[in-house]
Amino acid sequence: MKALLIIAHGSRRQASNDEVKKIATQIREHGQHDFDIVESAFLELASPLIPEGIEHCVKSGAKQIVVSPYFLNSGKHVTEDIPEIIAEVKAAHPDIIIEVTPHVGSSPIMLDLILKTASGS
Amino acid sequence: MKALLIIAHGSRRQASNDEVKKIATQIREHGQHDFDIVESAFLELASPLIPEGIEHCVKSGAKQIVVSPYFLNSGKHVTEDIPEIIAEVKAAHPDIIIEVTPHVGSSPIMLDLILKTASGS
Numbered sequence: 001m002k003a004l005l006i007i008a009h010g011s012r013r014q015a016s017n018d019e020v021k022k023i024a025t026q027i028r029e030h031g032q033h034d035f036d037i038v039e040s041a042f043l044e045l046a047s048p049l050i051p052e053g054i055e056h057c058v059k060s061g062a063k064q065i066v067v068s069p070y071f072l073n074s075g076k077h078v079t080e081d082i083p084e085i086i087a088e089v090k091a092a093h094p095d096i097i098i099e100v101t102p103h104v105g106s107s108p109i110m111l112d113l114i115l116k117t118a119s120g121s
Numbered sequence: 122m123k124a125l126l127i128i129a130h131g132s133r134r135q136a137s138n139d140e141v142k143k144i145a146t147q148i149r150e151h152g153q154h155d156f157d158i159v160e161s162a163f164l165e166l167a168s169p170l171i172p173e174g175i176e177h178c179v180k181s182g183a184k185q186i187v188v189s190p191y192f193l194n195s196g197k198h199v200t201e202d203i204p205e206i207i208a209e210v211k212a213a214h215p216d217i218i219i220e221v222t223p224h225v226g227s228s229p230i231m232l233d234l235i236l237k238t239a240s241g242s
Binding site: 006007013016019023027035059066073076092101105110112118120 | 127128132134135136140141145147148152153156158187189191192193194195196197206209222223225226228230231232233234235236237238239240241
């Protein structure tokens, strides 16, 4: 089984965390994809944290987990904190394939997204 | 003339600010759109700030400015801080049409962006 784990920074404002959870729900229920599991997790300030999110995917039967950093910029969280946490969970789960994709802000689709939003479509 | 002003939070890390400026440059040079001017500005911590960014667009001849909040969540920055600043610049420029689009994180295209990034395309 294959999982997609969307990881965001996490906020003290629960509504912001809920927006991330909603994106995971929308992808799970409506997205065109081959993920059996779609979950979200947070770097800090909110639950579940990344290791818990990975555990949840593993307990749900995931053998492969694609981690998608929901961050706009390639700051320290993306370049250092997330890779460090993922290295630890990989060591704890040597039998699971865990890969981290580029952060969403680096996608070339972002240009199109901005323009489509700007044109009201 | 019509301007697109992408506004991000702003970071003490210059590389993060440069990523936002790069997106504006890429849209300006390669995007399929009808904007005569494409610029970026920041809510705080980086230059130009939003009022300066608006001034720059006006001085470049913009009569209509579309402001695109480059934020993932609808926190206080998106719901209160940016609207307050825009209300002030609107009062200072009653002859310019200034509109704020939804923040990028609210776009339905984000789901597709995450999935395409996750599938390596």
